Amino acid sequence: MGIVKEIKLRVRNSLKLRKSKRGSLINLQNLPPDCLERIFQHVYTDISNENIIASTITNLNSLFMCAQVNKLWCALSIPVLWRRPFSIALDGKKNAQLINTIISFLSEQEKNILEYQKLKFEPFTSHQFNYLQLIRVLDYDNFIKSVHRWVVRYPNDCKDFTKSRMLTQLLGKVLLKENALSGFKTFNYFRVRTYDNFNFIPLNKLSPNNSFDWLSQLTQLEYRNPHRVNKMNLNEFLDFFSIITSNCNQINNLSLDVRIDDFAIDHSISKLLLN
Structure with missing residues (x-):
């Protein structure tokens, strides 16, 4: 689940490159579409049992911001956002x-x-x-x-x-x-x-x-x-x-x-x- 937290941080910081634990740079925008799709799905399902509603809203906000990055991210994140809108x-x-x-x-x-x-x-x-x-x-x-x-x-x-x-x-x-x-x-x-x-x-x-x-x-x-x-x-x-x-x-x-x-x-x- 580390990559899920990573992508949330990237979104909140305008997708600036951050160093991974190994010291190398990871450019999330260059990841293959299937990897991005799985990451977006994890972002949506990364729910805290302590406060389900607040956690769900936070994840929805993160995905909405992902949808505004570029056309590919939009095409991959919108279906996740709308998979279960209620x-x-x-x-x-x-x-x-x-x-x-x-x-x-x-x-x-x-x-x-x-x-x-x-x-x-x-x-x-x-x-x-x-x-x-x-x-x-x-x-x-x-x-x-x-x-x-x-x-x-x-x-x-x-x-x-x-x-x-x-x-x-x-x-x-x-x-x-x-x-x-x-x-x-x-x-x-x-x-x-x-x-x-x-x-x-x-x-x-x-x-x-x-x-x-x-x-x-x-x-x-x-x-x-x-x-x-x-x-x-x-x-x-x-x-x-x-x-x-x-x-x-x-x-x-x-x-x-x-x-x-x-x-x-x-x-x-x-x-x-x-x-």
Whole structure:
């Protein structure tokens, strides 16, 4: 992990050459692309367990600075930055930049809806990458939180939570649509208890045209539901796994955290576990 710390120091010092322990000079800009790519991946995953959020933000900042060095570094670091954009729920300006980028992929008609709802966003003129197609890991709960914070905290200060739900559905649909071909590799579905009085949005409410092609490449699924599954929410629970069993054939890593009241695990879940 020494090279990870080294590259962070280089970035913070405008990429000045530093001496290695052996006394020779290392020019990071001349490293082969595959080496740089692995270094950037280590920069992103070099997380401190003591403060995961602060450590993650620091690493994101380091990668963002790497993306500004030259075209090669940009081409290698941007996919790492966007591989898992909702690993944590950001806030403030950083979250605003993330959500504004996704908003830029909406149609003009959909953007007009936001303007009509008096939601402030920064227009994009062009994209160097299709950022949404770079996403490989989707943290569903953090995605919902991030959109909600964009609406009710910054850059907007809206108390009408229906606007938050509306925007979540718009952005969710465009995000899933852009990943219809490449698909996510990992999907983390963490059912929240209550978040700022904002109701959780079931998965089938976001999929465009009720299509789940974006699940076709899924290899890892983590599902957490702190609510006990009972007669009140059983349909939501079964609907989710019905979608999974119908559209996912490549899952090889499955993690379930479910509390069930007086119900045997449904056949749909059993089928998934046996595949």
